[in-house]
Amino acid sequence: MNLKTSTAPENPNQAETHRQLLEAAGEVFAETGFRDATVREICRRANANIAAVNYHFGDKEALYKEVLRYSQQKALQKYPPLLGVAADAPPEKKLRAFVHSLLLRIFDKGPTSWHGKLMSREMIDPTAAMDSVIEERIRPMSEQLWKIVGEILDCPVNDERVRLCSFSVVSQCVFYFHCRVIVSRLFPAQEMDAAYVEKLADHITRFSLAAMKHLPEAKTSKSHSNATRN
Amino acid sequence: MNLKTSTAPENPNQAETHRQLLEAAGEVFAETGFRDATVREICRRANANIAAVNYHFGDKEALYKEVLRYSQQKALQKYPPLLGVAADAPPEKKLRAFVHSLLLRIFDKGPTSWHGKLMSREMIDPTAAMDSVIEERIRPMSEQLWKIVGEILDCPVNDERVRLCSFSVVSQCVFYFHCRVIVSRLFPAQEMDAAYVEKLADHITRFSLAAMKHLPEAKTSKSHSNATRN
Protein backbone atom coordinates (compact mmCIF):
# COMPACT_ATOMS: atom_id res chain seq x y z
CA MET A 1 0.00 0.00 0.00
CA ASN A 2 1.26 3.39 -0.94
CA LEU A 3 -1.04 6.17 0.26
CA LYS A 4 0.95 9.14 -0.98
CA THR A 5 -0.04 12.39 0.55
CA SER A 6 -0.11 15.14 -2.03
CA THR A 7 3.38 14.50 -3.39
CA ALA A 8 3.91 14.15 -7.11
CA PRO A 9 4.18 10.52 -8.23
CA GLU A 10 7.33 9.19 -9.82
CA ASN A 11 6.19 6.03 -11.56
CA PRO A 12 4.92 6.73 -15.10
CA ASN A 13 1.95 4.38 -14.74
CA GLN A 14 1.00 5.80 -11.43
CA ALA A 15 1.57 9.30 -12.77
CA GLU A 16 -0.85 8.63 -15.58
CA THR A 17 -3.79 7.42 -13.52
CA HIS A 18 -2.93 9.97 -10.86
CA ARG A 19 -3.26 12.77 -13.39
CA GLN A 20 -6.36 11.29 -15.00
CA LEU A 21 -8.01 11.00 -11.63
CA LEU A 22 -7.24 14.67 -10.92
CA GLU A 23 -8.68 15.79 -14.24
CA ALA A 24 -11.78 13.64 -13.95
CA ALA A 25 -12.31 14.68 -10.35
CA GLY A 26 -12.01 18.34 -11.30
CA GLU A 27 -14.73 17.90 -13.87
CA VAL A 28 -17.10 16.02 -11.63
CA PHE A 29 -16.54 18.17 -8.54
CA ALA A 30 -17.14 21.29 -10.59
CA GLU A 31 -20.29 19.88 -12.16
CA THR A 32 -21.96 18.49 -9.09
CA GLY A 33 -20.11 19.68 -5.98
CA PHE A 34 -18.22 17.62 -3.45
CA ARG A 35 -21.12 15.73 -1.95
CA ASP A 36 -22.97 14.89 -5.16
CA ALA A 37 -19.80 13.75 -6.86
CA THR A 38 -19.33 9.98 -6.61
CA VAL A 39 -15.99 8.29 -6.70
CA ARG A 40 -17.55 5.78 -9.04
CA GLU A 41 -18.25 8.47 -11.62
CA ILE A 42 -14.78 9.97 -11.20
CA CYS A 43 -13.10 6.61 -11.66
CA ARG A 44 -15.31 5.84 -14.63
CA ARG A 45 -14.22 9.02 -16.42
CA ALA A 46 -10.59 8.37 -15.50
CA ASN A 47 -10.82 4.80 -16.80
CA ALA A 48 -9.72 3.64 -13.39
CA ASN A 49 -10.93 1.13 -10.88
CA ILE A 50 -13.23 2.06 -8.02
CA ALA A 51 -10.44 1.58 -5.54
CA ALA A 52 -8.09 3.93 -7.41
CA VAL A 53 -9.11 7.05 -5.49
CA ASN A 54 -8.42 5.49 -2.12
CA TYR A 55 -5.18 3.98 -3.30
CA HIS A 56 -3.77 7.14 -4.86
CA PHE A 57 -5.16 9.84 -2.59
CA GLY A 58 -6.28 8.16 0.61
CA ASP A 59 -9.91 9.18 0.47
CA LYS A 60 -12.37 11.33 -1.42
CA GLU A 61 -11.73 14.45 0.65
CA ALA A 62 -7.98 14.36 0.14
CA LEU A 63 -8.59 14.06 -3.59
CA TYR A 64 -10.78 17.14 -3.43
CA LYS A 65 -8.07 19.14 -1.69
CA GLU A 66 -5.61 18.17 -4.39
CA VAL A 67 -8.05 19.20 -7.09
CA LEU A 68 -8.59 22.60 -5.52
CA ARG A 69 -4.89 23.35 -5.25
CA TYR A 70 -4.26 22.02 -8.73
CA SER A 71 -6.96 24.19 -10.32
CA GLN A 72 -5.81 27.31 -8.48
CA GLN A 73 -2.23 26.85 -9.55
CA LYS A 74 -3.17 26.14 -13.16
CA ALA A 75 -5.49 29.12 -13.43
CA LEU A 76 -3.05 31.62 -11.94
CA GLN A 77 -0.27 30.26 -14.08
CA LYS A 78 -2.35 30.61 -17.23
CA TYR A 79 -3.66 34.09 -16.39
CA PRO A 80 -1.35 35.96 -13.98
CA PRO A 81 -3.00 38.88 -12.15
CA LEU A 82 -1.40 41.61 -14.24
CA LEU A 83 -1.15 39.79 -17.58
CA GLY A 84 2.39 41.03 -18.16
CA VAL A 85 1.69 44.70 -17.71
CA ALA A 86 4.84 46.53 -16.67
CA ALA A 87 5.34 47.23 -12.97
CA ASP A 88 5.70 50.95 -13.60
CA ALA A 89 2.68 51.24 -15.86
CA PRO A 90 0.01 53.77 -14.83
CA PRO A 91 -2.46 52.37 -12.25
CA GLU A 92 -5.33 52.66 -14.72
CA LYS A 93 -3.62 50.19 -17.04
CA LYS A 94 -2.90 47.86 -14.15
CA LEU A 95 -6.50 47.99 -13.02
CA ARG A 96 -7.68 47.09 -16.47
CA ALA A 97 -5.26 44.14 -16.55
CA PHE A 98 -6.30 42.98 -13.10
CA VAL A 99 -9.97 43.01 -14.04
CA HIS A 100 -9.37 41.28 -17.35
CA SER A 101 -7.24 38.52 -15.83
CA LEU A 102 -9.81 37.84 -13.15
CA LEU A 103 -12.54 37.54 -15.76
CA LEU A 104 -10.40 35.29 -17.93
CA ARG A 105 -9.63 33.02 -15.00
CA ILE A 106 -13.25 32.70 -14.04
CA PHE A 107 -14.64 32.25 -17.53
CA ASP A 108 -11.86 30.05 -18.83
CA LYS A 109 -13.24 27.43 -21.19
CA GLY A 110 -10.06 25.41 -21.45
CA PRO A 111 -9.32 21.95 -20.06
CA THR A 112 -9.30 23.36 -16.55
CA SER A 113 -12.54 25.28 -16.83
CA TRP A 114 -13.63 23.93 -13.45
CA HIS A 115 -11.61 26.56 -11.60
CA GLY A 116 -14.43 29.11 -11.58
CA LYS A 117 -17.11 26.69 -10.52
CA LEU A 118 -14.98 25.16 -7.80
CA MET A 119 -14.28 28.59 -6.35
CA SER A 120 -17.96 29.50 -6.46
CA ARG A 121 -18.80 26.40 -4.50
CA GLU A 122 -16.07 27.10 -1.99
CA MET A 123 -17.56 30.54 -1.37
CA ILE A 124 -20.78 29.01 -0.15
CA ASP A 125 -19.48 25.84 1.46
CA PRO A 126 -15.89 26.58 2.36
CA THR A 127 -13.91 23.46 3.14
CA ALA A 128 -10.72 23.26 5.16
CA ALA A 129 -8.83 23.39 1.87
CA MET A 130 -10.01 26.97 1.37
CA ASP A 131 -7.84 28.27 4.20
CA SER A 132 -4.58 27.83 2.37
CA VAL A 133 -6.07 29.06 -0.90
CA ILE A 134 -7.09 32.32 0.73
CA GLU A 135 -3.77 32.90 2.45
CA GLU A 136 -1.51 31.78 -0.37
CA ARG A 137 -3.41 33.06 -3.40
CA ILE A 138 -6.24 35.43 -2.63
CA ARG A 139 -4.60 37.62 -0.01
CA PRO A 140 -1.54 38.42 -2.18
CA MET A 141 -3.85 39.25 -5.08
CA SER A 142 -5.94 41.49 -2.85
CA GLU A 143 -2.87 43.35 -1.69
CA GLN A 144 -1.87 43.84 -5.28
CA LEU A 145 -5.27 45.37 -6.01
CA TRP A 146 -5.14 47.58 -2.92
CA LYS A 147 -1.93 49.11 -4.13
CA ILE A 148 -3.44 49.91 -7.51
CA VAL A 149 -6.62 51.33 -6.03
CA GLY A 150 -4.61 53.28 -3.47
CA GLU A 151 -2.69 54.94 -6.28
CA ILE A 152 -5.85 55.80 -8.15
CA LEU A 153 -7.62 57.16 -5.08
CA ASP A 154 -4.41 58.82 -4.00
CA CYS A 155 -4.66 57.60 -0.41
CA PRO A 156 -2.86 55.02 1.77
CA VAL A 157 -3.58 51.35 1.18
CA ASN A 158 -5.03 50.79 4.63
CA ASP A 159 -7.63 53.50 4.15
CA GLU A 160 -11.17 52.17 4.37
CA ARG A 161 -12.03 53.66 0.97
CA VAL A 162 -9.38 51.48 -0.63
CA ARG A 163 -10.96 48.39 0.82
CA LEU A 164 -14.48 49.36 -0.19
CA CYS A 165 -13.54 50.36 -3.71
CA SER A 166 -11.43 47.26 -4.23
CA PHE A 167 -14.36 45.09 -3.28
CA SER A 168 -16.54 47.09 -5.65
CA VAL A 169 -14.15 46.26 -8.47
CA VAL A 170 -13.85 42.57 -7.71
CA SER A 171 -17.57 42.19 -7.09
CA GLN A 172 -18.43 43.24 -10.62
CA CYS A 173 -16.10 40.59 -12.02
CA VAL A 174 -17.30 37.65 -9.99
CA PHE A 175 -20.93 38.63 -10.42
CA TYR A 176 -21.18 37.69 -14.07
CA PHE A 177 -19.89 34.27 -13.28
CA HIS A 178 -21.57 33.56 -10.00
CA CYS A 179 -24.95 34.89 -11.08
CA ARG A 180 -24.73 33.72 -14.67
CA VAL A 181 -27.93 31.74 -14.10
CA ILE A 182 -29.78 35.00 -13.72
CA VAL A 183 -27.85 36.92 -16.35
CA SER A 184 -28.41 34.29 -19.00
CA ARG A 185 -32.05 34.00 -18.03
CA LEU A 186 -32.71 37.71 -18.25
CA PHE A 187 -30.70 38.01 -21.48
CA PRO A 188 -30.75 34.61 -23.20
CA ALA A 189 -29.35 36.06 -26.42
CA GLN A 190 -26.10 37.19 -24.82
CA GLU A 191 -23.30 34.66 -25.26
CA MET A 192 -20.37 34.56 -22.89
CA ASP A 193 -17.58 34.34 -25.43
CA ALA A 194 -14.12 35.90 -25.42
CA ALA A 195 -15.35 39.05 -27.12
CA TYR A 196 -17.95 39.57 -24.43
CA VAL A 197 -15.41 39.02 -21.66
CA GLU A 198 -13.35 41.75 -23.26
CA LYS A 199 -16.39 44.03 -23.35
CA LEU A 200 -17.09 43.29 -19.70
CA ALA A 201 -13.52 44.13 -18.76
CA ASP A 202 -13.93 47.43 -20.56
CA HIS A 203 -17.15 48.32 -18.83
CA ILE A 204 -16.01 47.30 -15.37
CA THR A 205 -12.77 49.24 -15.70
CA ARG A 206 -14.43 52.38 -17.05
CA PHE A 207 -17.25 52.18 -14.50
CA SER A 208 -14.85 51.74 -11.60
CA LEU A 209 -12.40 54.40 -12.76
CA ALA A 210 -15.18 56.92 -13.22
CA ALA A 211 -16.46 56.09 -9.75
CA MET A 212 -13.10 56.33 -8.01
CA LYS A 213 -12.06 59.55 -9.70
CA HIS A 214 -15.32 61.28 -8.81
CA LEU A 215 -16.16 59.73 -5.47
CA PRO A 216 -17.65 62.52 -3.29
CA GLU A 217 -15.31 61.97 -0.33
CA ALA A 218 -12.43 60.73 -2.43
CA LYS A 219 -10.32 63.85 -2.09
CA THR A 220 -10.68 64.89 1.53
CA SER A 221 -8.29 65.30 4.43
CA LYS A 222 -5.75 62.46 4.11
CA SER A 223 -2.27 63.20 2.91
CA HIS A 224 -1.09 61.44 -0.22
CA SER A 225 2.63 61.36 0.46
CA ASN A 226 2.74 57.62 1.03
CA ALA A 227 0.00 56.65 -1.34
CA THR A 228 2.15 54.42 -3.51
CA ARG A 229 4.66 53.28 -0.99
CA ASN A 230 3.12 50.09 0.42
CA MET B 1 -53.16 9.53 2.73
CA ASN B 2 -53.29 13.16 1.93
CA LEU B 3 -50.36 14.32 -0.18
CA LYS B 4 -51.33 17.95 -0.58
CA THR B 5 -49.47 19.74 -3.28
CA SER B 6 -48.37 23.18 -2.13
CA THR B 7 -51.79 24.35 -0.91
CA ALA B 8 -52.16 25.82 2.55
CA PRO B 9 -53.38 23.32 5.13
CA GLU B 10 -56.72 23.76 6.91
CA ASN B 11 -56.38 21.55 9.97
CA PRO B 12 -54.77 23.41 12.88
CA ASN B 13 -52.66 20.42 13.91
CA GLN B 14 -51.58 19.74 10.41
CA ALA B 15 -50.94 23.46 9.97
CA GLU B 16 -48.63 23.41 12.96
CA THR B 17 -46.38 20.57 11.88
CA HIS B 18 -46.60 21.80 8.32
CA ARG B 19 -45.24 25.18 9.38
CA GLN B 20 -42.64 23.72 11.69
CA LEU B 21 -41.40 21.48 8.92
CA LEU B 22 -41.08 24.48 6.62
CA GLU B 23 -39.11 26.46 9.20
CA ALA B 24 -36.84 23.58 10.12
CA ALA B 25 -36.30 22.69 6.48
CA GLY B 26 -35.41 26.30 5.68
CA GLU B 27 -32.77 26.23 8.38
CA VAL B 28 -31.26 22.94 7.36
CA PHE B 29 -31.36 23.56 3.62
CA ALA B 30 -29.68 26.93 4.12
CA GLU B 31 -27.01 25.46 6.36
CA THR B 32 -26.08 22.43 4.34
CA GLY B 33 -27.70 22.62 0.92
CA PHE B 34 -30.31 20.34 -0.58
CA ARG B 35 -28.25 17.20 -0.88
CA ASP B 36 -26.50 17.33 2.48
CA ALA B 37 -29.72 18.10 4.30
CA THR B 38 -31.32 14.96 5.71
CA VAL B 39 -35.01 14.57 6.31
CA ARG B 40 -34.12 13.02 9.63
CA GLU B 41 -32.45 16.23 10.79
CA ILE B 42 -35.32 18.35 9.49
CA CYS B 43 -37.90 16.23 11.27
CA ARG B 44 -35.85 16.22 14.43
CA ARG B 45 -35.78 20.02 14.53
CA ALA B 46 -39.48 20.17 13.73
CA ASN B 47 -40.28 17.66 16.49
CA ALA B 48 -41.94 15.51 13.88
CA ASN B 49 -41.71 11.90 12.84
CA ILE B 50 -39.42 10.75 10.05
CA ALA B 51 -42.40 10.09 7.81
CA ALA B 52 -43.77 13.61 8.26
CA VAL B 53 -42.01 15.09 5.26
CA ASN B 54 -43.36 12.50 2.88
CA TYR B 55 -46.82 12.70 4.36
CA HIS B 56 -47.08 16.49 4.26
CA PHE B 57 -45.11 17.36 1.14
CA GLY B 58 -44.80 14.18 -0.89
CA ASP B 59 -41.03 14.03 -0.97
CA LYS B 60 -37.90 15.93 -0.04
CA GLU B 61 -37.72 17.84 -3.30
CA ALA B 62 -41.28 19.12 -3.08
CA LEU B 63 -40.53 20.33 0.43
CA TYR B 64 -37.52 22.21 -0.92
CA LYS B 65 -39.62 23.95 -3.55
CA GLU B 66 -42.06 25.07 -0.88
CA VAL B 67 -39.22 26.40 1.26
CA LEU B 68 -37.80 28.40 -1.61
CA ARG B 69 -41.13 30.04 -2.45
CA TYR B 70 -41.84 30.66 1.20
CA SER B 71 -38.51 32.36 1.86
CA GLN B 72 -38.77 34.55 -1.24
CA GLN B 73 -42.23 35.72 -0.33
CA LYS B 74 -41.30 36.43 3.27
CA ALA B 75 -38.15 38.36 2.37
CA LEU B 76 -39.79 40.57 -0.24
CA GLN B 77 -42.69 41.21 2.07
CA LYS B 78 -40.38 42.27 4.89
CA TYR B 79 -38.13 44.44 2.71
CA PRO B 80 -39.92 45.67 -0.44
CA PRO B 81 -37.57 46.82 -3.23
CA LEU B 82 -38.07 50.54 -2.67
CA LEU B 83 -38.64 50.56 1.10
CA GLY B 84 -41.55 52.97 0.80
CA VAL B 85 -39.76 55.65 -1.15
CA ALA B 86 -42.28 57.73 -3.12
CA ALA B 87 -42.77 56.85 -6.78
CA ASP B 88 -41.92 60.39 -7.87
CA ALA B 89 -38.79 60.65 -5.75
CA PRO B 90 -35.55 61.50 -7.57
CA PRO B 91 -33.84 58.44 -9.08
CA GLU B 92 -30.83 58.86 -6.79
CA LYS B 93 -33.07 58.33 -3.77
CA LYS B 94 -34.69 55.33 -5.38
CA LEU B 95 -31.32 53.81 -6.18
CA ARG B 96 -30.23 54.18 -2.61
CA ALA B 97 -33.46 52.49 -1.42
CA PHE B 98 -33.08 49.69 -3.93
CA VAL B 99 -29.52 48.98 -2.83
CA HIS B 100 -30.39 49.15 0.84
CA SER B 101 -33.38 46.83 0.54
CA LEU B 102 -31.36 44.28 -1.38
CA LEU B 103 -28.67 44.31 1.29
CA LEU B 104 -31.24 44.04 4.06
CA ARG B 105 -32.91 41.08 2.38
CA ILE B 106 -29.63 39.27 1.91
CA PHE B 107 -28.20 40.00 5.35
CA ASP B 108 -31.43 39.57 7.26
CA LYS B 109 -30.77 37.97 10.64
CA GLY B 110 -34.40 37.35 11.49
CA PRO B 111 -36.28 34.08 11.71
CA THR B 112 -36.10 33.72 7.94
CA SER B 113 -32.42 34.45 7.60
CA TRP B 114 -32.04 31.50 5.26
CA HIS B 115 -33.27 33.52 2.30
CA GLY B 116 -29.81 34.79 1.36
CA LYS B 117 -28.08 31.46 1.68
CA LEU B 118 -30.77 29.63 -0.24
CA MET B 119 -30.50 32.11 -3.09
CA SER B 120 -26.73 31.80 -3.15
CA ARG B 121 -27.03 28.06 -3.47
CA GLU B 122 -29.59 28.38 -6.23
CA MET B 123 -27.18 30.55 -8.19
CA ILE B 124 -24.66 27.73 -8.37
CA ASP B 125 -26.98 24.76 -8.54
CA PRO B 126 -30.23 26.10 -9.92
CA THR B 127 -33.12 23.74 -9.39
CA ALA B 128 -36.36 23.67 -11.33
CA ALA B 129 -37.87 25.78 -8.57
CA MET B 130 -35.62 28.67 -9.60
CA ASP B 131 -37.50 29.20 -12.87
CA SER B 132 -40.58 30.65 -11.28
CA VAL B 133 -38.56 32.65 -8.77
CA ILE B 134 -36.70 34.38 -11.59
CA GLU B 135 -39.78 35.14 -13.63
CA GLU B 136 -42.07 36.13 -10.77
CA ARG B 137 -39.66 37.97 -8.47
CA ILE B 138 -36.29 38.74 -10.00
CA ARG B 139 -37.36 39.96 -13.43
CA PRO B 140 -39.83 42.53 -12.05
CA MET B 141 -37.18 43.78 -9.65
CA SER B 142 -34.66 44.04 -12.47
CA GLU B 143 -37.07 46.08 -14.57
CA GLN B 144 -37.59 48.36 -11.63
CA LEU B 145 -33.85 48.93 -11.40
CA TRP B 146 -33.48 49.46 -15.14
CA LYS B 147 -35.97 52.30 -14.97
CA ILE B 148 -34.04 53.97 -12.18
CA VAL B 149 -30.68 53.54 -13.89
CA GLY B 150 -32.17 54.69 -17.19
CA GLU B 151 -33.26 57.90 -15.55
CA ILE B 152 -29.85 58.48 -14.01
CA LEU B 153 -27.98 57.72 -17.23
CA ASP B 154 -30.59 59.64 -19.16
CA CYS B 155 -30.98 56.98 -21.80
CA PRO B 156 -33.66 54.41 -22.79
CA VAL B 157 -34.08 51.36 -20.59
CA ASN B 158 -33.17 48.91 -23.33
CA ASP B 159 -29.79 50.60 -23.89
CA GLU B 160 -26.87 48.28 -23.24
CA ARG B 161 -25.35 50.74 -20.79
CA VAL B 162 -28.42 50.44 -18.59
CA ARG B 163 -28.00 46.71 -18.43
CA LEU B 164 -24.30 46.86 -17.68
CA CYS B 165 -24.60 49.54 -15.03
CA SER B 166 -27.54 47.80 -13.37
CA PHE B 167 -25.50 44.66 -13.05
CA SER B 168 -22.65 46.69 -11.65
CA VAL B 169 -24.95 47.99 -8.94
CA VAL B 170 -26.44 44.63 -8.02
CA SER B 171 -23.10 42.88 -8.13
CA GLN B 172 -21.68 45.04 -5.37
CA CYS B 173 -24.62 44.15 -3.13
CA VAL B 174 -24.56 40.40 -3.57
CA PHE B 175 -20.78 40.29 -3.34
CA TYR B 176 -20.57 41.03 0.34
CA PHE B 177 -22.91 38.20 1.06
CA HIS B 178 -21.80 35.63 -1.43
CA CYS B 179 -18.10 36.16 -0.80
CA ARG B 180 -18.40 36.81 2.90
CA VAL B 181 -16.02 33.91 3.50
CA ILE B 182 -13.28 35.92 1.86
CA VAL B 183 -14.32 39.29 3.23
CA SER B 184 -14.42 38.05 6.80
CA ARG B 185 -11.13 36.26 6.34
CA LEU B 186 -9.33 39.29 4.95
CA PHE B 187 -10.90 41.57 7.57
CA PRO B 188 -11.79 39.45 10.59
CA ALA B 189 -12.42 42.51 12.73
CA GLN B 190 -15.25 43.78 10.57
CA GLU B 191 -18.67 42.73 11.87
CA MET B 192 -21.66 42.50 9.56
CA ASP B 193 -24.18 44.29 11.73
CA ALA B 194 -26.97 46.66 10.78
CA ALA B 195 -24.70 49.68 11.01
CA TYR B 196 -22.26 48.15 8.57
CA VAL B 197 -25.05 47.26 6.15
CA GLU B 198 -26.03 50.91 6.23
CA LYS B 199 -22.45 51.92 5.54
CA LEU B 200 -22.26 49.48 2.65
CA ALA B 201 -25.45 50.88 1.17
CA ASP B 202 -23.90 54.33 1.36
CA HIS B 203 -20.70 53.32 -0.34
CA ILE B 204 -22.36 51.29 -3.09
CA THR B 205 -24.79 54.09 -3.86
CA ARG B 206 -22.13 56.80 -3.91
CA PHE B 207 -19.72 54.64 -5.90
CA SER B 208 -22.35 53.76 -8.47
CA LEU B 209 -23.75 57.27 -8.79
CA ALA B 210 -20.27 58.72 -9.27
CA ALA B 211 -19.59 56.11 -11.92
CA MET B 212 -22.83 56.59 -13.83
CA LYS B 213 -22.67 60.37 -13.80
CA HIS B 214 -19.12 60.42 -15.11
CA LEU B 215 -19.06 57.41 -17.38
CA PRO B 216 -16.96 58.32 -20.45
CA GLU B 217 -19.55 57.28 -23.04
CA ALA B 218 -22.52 58.04 -20.84
CA LYS B 219 -23.61 61.10 -22.76
CA THR B 220 -23.18 60.22 -26.42
CA SER B 221 -25.48 59.92 -29.39
CA LYS B 222 -28.75 58.48 -28.10
CA SER B 223 -31.72 60.74 -27.63
CA HIS B 224 -33.20 60.95 -24.17
CA SER B 225 -36.77 61.76 -25.08
CA ASN B 226 -38.12 58.38 -23.93
CA ALA B 227 -35.71 57.81 -21.10
CA THR B 228 -38.35 57.45 -18.41
CA ARG B 229 -41.20 56.13 -20.46
CA ASN B 230 -40.75 52.35 -20.29
Place this chain on the structure above:
DNA sequence: TGACATGTCAAACAATTGTTTGAATTATTT
Protein backbone atom coordinates in the same frame (compact mmCIF):
# COMPACT_ATOMS: atom_id res chain seq x y z
C1' DT C 1 14.88 -16.45 -13.19
C1' DG C 2 13.03 -15.46 -8.67
C1' DA C 3 11.78 -12.30 -5.01
C1' DC C 4 9.59 -8.22 -3.99
C1' DA C 5 7.27 -4.02 -4.31
C1' DT C 6 3.78 -1.51 -6.89
C1' DG C 7 -0.47 -1.01 -9.08
C1' DT C 8 -5.11 -2.88 -10.66
C1' DC C 9 -9.28 -5.29 -10.25
C1' DA C 10 -13.93 -7.37 -8.91
C1' DA C 11 -16.44 -8.21 -5.04
C1' DA C 12 -18.11 -7.33 -0.74
C1' DC C 13 -18.77 -4.40 3.50
C1' DA C 14 -20.73 -0.92 6.43
C1' DA C 15 -22.99 3.15 6.94
C1' DT C 16 -26.29 6.60 5.50
C1' DT C 17 -30.57 8.06 3.64
C1' DG C 18 -35.18 8.79 1.24
C1' DT C 19 -39.12 6.36 1.31
C1' DT C 20 -42.77 3.01 2.51
C1' DT C 21 -45.69 0.32 5.55
C1' DG C 22 -49.13 -0.90 8.69
C1' DA C 23 -50.51 -0.30 13.21
C1' DA C 24 -51.72 3.11 16.78
C1' DT C 25 -53.54 7.58 17.98
C1' DT C 26 -56.22 11.64 17.39
C1' DA C 27 -59.71 14.48 15.35
C1' DT C 28 -64.04 14.99 12.80
C1' DT C 29 -68.46 13.71 11.34
C1' DT C 30 -72.71 11.24 11.45
Place this chain on the structure above:
DNA sequence: AAATAATTCAAACAATTGTTTGACATGTCA
Protein backbone atom coordinates in the same frame (compact mmCIF):
# COMPACT_ATOMS: atom_id res chain seq x y z
C1' DA D 1 -71.26 7.16 20.92
C1' DA D 2 -69.96 4.96 16.81
C1' DA D 3 -67.79 5.35 12.53
C1' DT D 4 -64.81 7.42 9.57
C1' DA D 5 -61.06 10.16 8.19
C1' DA D 6 -56.69 12.30 9.22
C1' DT D 7 -52.33 12.21 11.41
C1' DT D 8 -48.40 10.25 13.93
C1' DC D 9 -45.28 6.73 14.91
C1' DA D 10 -41.63 2.96 15.02
C1' DA D 11 -39.77 -0.20 12.15
C1' DA D 12 -38.22 -1.87 8.03
C1' DC D 13 -36.98 -1.49 3.01
C1' DA D 14 -34.26 -0.44 -0.99
C1' DA D 15 -30.91 2.08 -3.06
C1' DT D 16 -26.62 4.60 -3.04
C1' DT D 17 -21.97 5.35 -1.73
C1' DG D 18 -17.20 5.57 0.41
C1' DT D 19 -14.20 2.30 1.71
C1' DT D 20 -11.85 -2.16 2.36
C1' DT D 21 -10.20 -6.64 1.04
C1' DG D 22 -7.59 -10.18 -0.97
C1' DA D 23 -6.49 -12.05 -5.27
C1' DC D 24 -4.16 -11.06 -9.63
C1' DA D 25 -1.11 -8.55 -12.82
C1' DT D 26 2.92 -5.81 -13.83
C1' DG D 27 7.30 -3.99 -13.40
C1' DT D 28 11.98 -3.78 -11.01
C1' DC D 29 16.14 -5.41 -9.27
C1' DA D 30 19.20 -9.15 -7.20
